Amino acid sequence: MEQIYDKYHESVYRLAYAYTKNRADAEDLTSEVFLKRFTCGKSFESESHETAWIMRVTINLAKDLLRSFRYRFTVPLEDANIIFESPEESEVWHAVMNLPAKYRSVIHLYYYEGYSVTEIAKMNGKSETAIQTQLYRARKLLKHALGEEFTDEKNSAILQRNG
Amino acid sequence: MKRIQQYCSAMDKLRHDPACKQEVLNMAQQKHIHVTKRSGKIAGTAIAAALLAANVGGGYLLLHGRNQALNPPAATEIESEIELSAATEEAAALPCYVDRMQEYYTALTGEPCDFDFTGFGRDFEGVSAEDEDWRVELKAVTGCDWVLYYFYDVTPLKGQNWEQFQHEFPRMTAEVFGGGWTDHFEGYGTIPDAEHTLEDGAWHCYGRVINTSGTPFFRADKTMCVRAAIPTSDTDTEAAREPLDFVSTEYPLTEETGFNNFFHEVYIGKGALKLGMDPKMTRYAVTPFGMIFFSDSYETGNDQNNSYTDFGEQSFDITFTSIADGTATKVAVKDGIIGYRESAGTGIEYSFAAFERPLDLTKFTPEANVQTAEAETPETEPAAEESENDFFAVPRKAPADVPCVVYSARDTQNGEPIDSIADYYPETTLEERAQFEQVAVYSRYVKLLVNGKELKGIGEEISPDENNMLNVTFAWTPDESVKNQNISIDILPDPIFADPLVYGKSEGENIVSIEPYQFKDYVDPETNEVIPPSLPDAIAAFTPDPTAENCVPMRYSIQIDMSQVNLTESPRGKQLTFLVDYHAADTSGSKKDVIFCQEFILMVK
Numbered sequence: 038m039e040q041i042y043d044k045y046h047e048s049v050y051r052l053a054y055a056y057t058k059n060r061a062d063a064e065d066l067t068s069e070v071f072l073k074r075f076t077c078g079k080s081f082e083s084e085s086h087e088t089a090w091i092m093r094v095t096i097n098l099a100k101d102l103l104r105s106f107r108y109r110f111t112v113p114l115e116d117a118n119i120i121f122e123s124p125e126e127s128e129v130w131h132a133v134m135n136l137p138a139k140y141r142s143v144i145h146l147y148y149y150e151g152y153s154v155t156e157i158a159k160m161n162g163k164s165e166t167a168i169q170t171q172l173y174r175a176r177k178l179l180k181h182a183l184g185e186e187f188t189d190e191k192n193s194a195i196l197q198r199n200g
Numbered sequence: 201m202k203r204i205q206q207y208c209s210a211m212d213k214l215r216h217d218p219a220c221k222q223e224v225l226n227m228a229q230q231k232h233i234h235v236t237k238r239s240g241k242i243a244g245t246a247i248a249a250a251l252l253a254a255n256v257g258g259g260y261l262l263l264h265g266r267n268q269a270l271n272p273p274a275a276t277e278i279e280s281e282i283e284l285s286a287a288t289e290e291a292a293a294l295p296c297y298v299d300r301m302q303e304y305y306t307a308l309t310g311e312p313c314d315f316d317f318t319g320f321g322r323d324f325e326g327v328s329a330e331d332e333d334w335r336v337e338l339k340a341v342t343g344c345d346w347v348l349y350y351f352y353d354v355t356p357l358k359g360q361n362w363e364q365f366q367h368e369f370p371r372m373t374a375e376v377f378g379g380g381w382t383d384h385f386e387g388y389g390t391i392p393d394a395e396h397t398l399e400d401g402a403w404h405c406y407g408r409v410i411n412t413s414g415t416p417f418f419r420a421d422k423t424m425c426v427r428a429a430i431p432t433s434d435t436d437t438e439a440a441r442e443p444l445d446f447v448s449t450e451y452p453l454t455e456e457t458g459f460n461n462f463f464h465e466v467y468i469g470k471g472a473l474k475l476g477m478d479p480k481m482t483r484y485a486v487t488p489f490g491m492i493f494f495s496d497s498y499e500t501g502n503d504q505n506n507s508y509t510d511f512g513e514q515s516f517d518i519t520f521t522s523i524a525d526g527t528a529t530k531v532a533v534k535d536g537i538i539g540y541r542e543s544a545g546t547g548i549e550y551s552f553a554a555f556e557r558p559l560d561l562t563k564f565t566p567e568a569n570v571q572t573a574e575a576e577t578p579e580t581e582p583a584a585e586e587s588e589n590d591f592f593a594v595p596r597k598a599p600a601d602v603p604c605v606v607y608s609a610r611d612t613q614n615g616e617p618i619d620s621i622a623d624y625y626p627e628t629t630l631e632e633r634a635q636f637e638q639v640a641v642y643s644r645y646v647k648l649l650v651n652g653k654e655l656k657g658i659g660e661e662i663s664p665d666e667n668n669m670l671n672v673t674f675a676w677t678p679d680e681s682v683k684n685q686n687i688s689i690d691i692l693p694d695p696i697f698a699d700p701l702v703y704g705k706s707e708g709e710n711i712v713s714i715e716p717y718q719f720k721d722y723v724d725p726e727t728n729e730v731i732p733p734s735l736p737d738a739i740a741a742f743t744p745d746p747t748a749e750n751c752v753p754m755r756y757s758i759q760i761d762m763s764q765v766n767l768t769e770s771p772r773g774k775q776l777t778f779l780v781d782y783h784a785a786d787t788s789g790s791k792k793d794v795i796f797c798q799e800f801i802l803m804v805k
Binding site: 038039042043046047050051054055060061063064067068071072075076119120121122123125126127129130133144145148149 | 204206207208209210211213214215216217220221223224225227228229363366
């Protein structure tokens, strides 16, 4: 269990945060995801299957939370208390966080986690075209918010993070 | 440069609290997991997450006496408050179910609500449960045959703050059962309060149960069961079980025309879906709290299949007519649900549109502003007199003669033409089909021409000219019947890349990228004259019709250098997709949300 937790918990937490924009909710969602994982009794064919299952559960639980009246009426927006390296970094972060949840989540999965449209579509139970459209709209909104292109440098971004 | 790396770099700094790890592992090992009772609906509660980090150690649960008679505050208590104004004294004398309902609406709108809810509920006293940290206490139930609000207090017994309350979220849930149906709580929360202040040591909370059965709560021998869910309890504990017999005002369902073609649009994926069209909502009732809609029951192969979605971020107005002077008033709907329930081979679709403020039905007629022409002839196009909000409330079906691009498809395997979207996408839901119907209505006014040839359907083959160029023209030629609907077309190919014509750069990308085009960029809002295009890679030419006001014919042409386009292979060859967004705009020309997105999927020879 510990290995599984260590392997996925940051990704789950960040995806949960991308949905909720709230640390406490992201932590709770992360906990619930792993409790489901540890108690579901599933064995997975491969690591990629397990990853997909975990991310999909995260998405579903996050969507449930966003739909709840408790969330809509009571959860205050919070800042992530991130120390940004530059004003531009802060601006981009907040531009993404100000997107509607479905858009910021797909931006997160596509650019940050590096999943393909096909993989994101499977996680969300949507068609690839639907995900492409969401990406399209998200980038359109980002461009509007940032006043310039939200440059598509997915691969270089991932490579840069992976060092 | 504002690049994606900056988002990634910032996200890298967001770290999960290491302290959570051991907590989760311990709970998993103990299998001591709090999972709140779920409603079995799509949008059911998601509070389980909030419970997971709760202290699962010791504690005790007390279930106090219940169902005691209403006891308004003692007069001496009120009189002792010598600073009270007369108005406050009057407010304090209100039954709790009136006071809390007014408080709810006041918080919702920010404006004082003095609607007289007398007769719409009852108070409770002593119905509570607690552990060593929290006490939850049912205070009142307010509502009618179609919706119930229940109000309860959550008291922190150890001085916990708002964050701790959110984290553990002790609460009450409710369901109404009888007549073969059970209606669960649909949502709950604290009464909106920006300051999160405690009142008399407690947070005022509420929950709501919406009637999805089609039979009224108070006239069908139904019972309401309220349960307490506090952090130290593994299961919700029944706190009250009350027969629903304390509201006498009736709001019977009607099949009269007016609202019986209600549907609601939600945005899922690439555009708006219309829910409530198949089956149609044939019955409705107007109440002070909102409107309930039901379809006729229908046969289904499902033994058990329930689903609903809320209205999301969308809102709309419903107009009512004053009985006194015939003037119209609009009531905002910013909250509601739409869904279906299927059981033992029978299903019913329902929707509840909650008013933002209560409606006094003694002053306003429940006759809708919705034009009845659509109700009588739903297969025709909408009437020209519709208000700007009516696209939420009137179904629009494709006329039989519409050359709809999404309907005119070809089977990708054998090339045979197919006529319906259900043929092309066999797994489409009813809602998705409704979306395509919506597309069909407006697509009659759009032509897509490539190298002068009008395209009829998706999957159609196109060829660049001898210079490897594609000359693409979108033509929007609305006629008088859509003149007053204020629909504008917004051609917005994907603006993802700095280079406007780079295509298929990443895996899975198959949307052509053309310099974005905005209608407002090209037409002077005052003179309605075309402004010369400023975007270097788009050649736009419009010919506004001065007699058509907001509904002008438009042509938009672009040239695509196919040598710059990196197409992604699809099973049938190289694929090119155009996305066209349609907006509804008000009379000032300001944009509203995209009402649907049209997609042209073409194969390049």
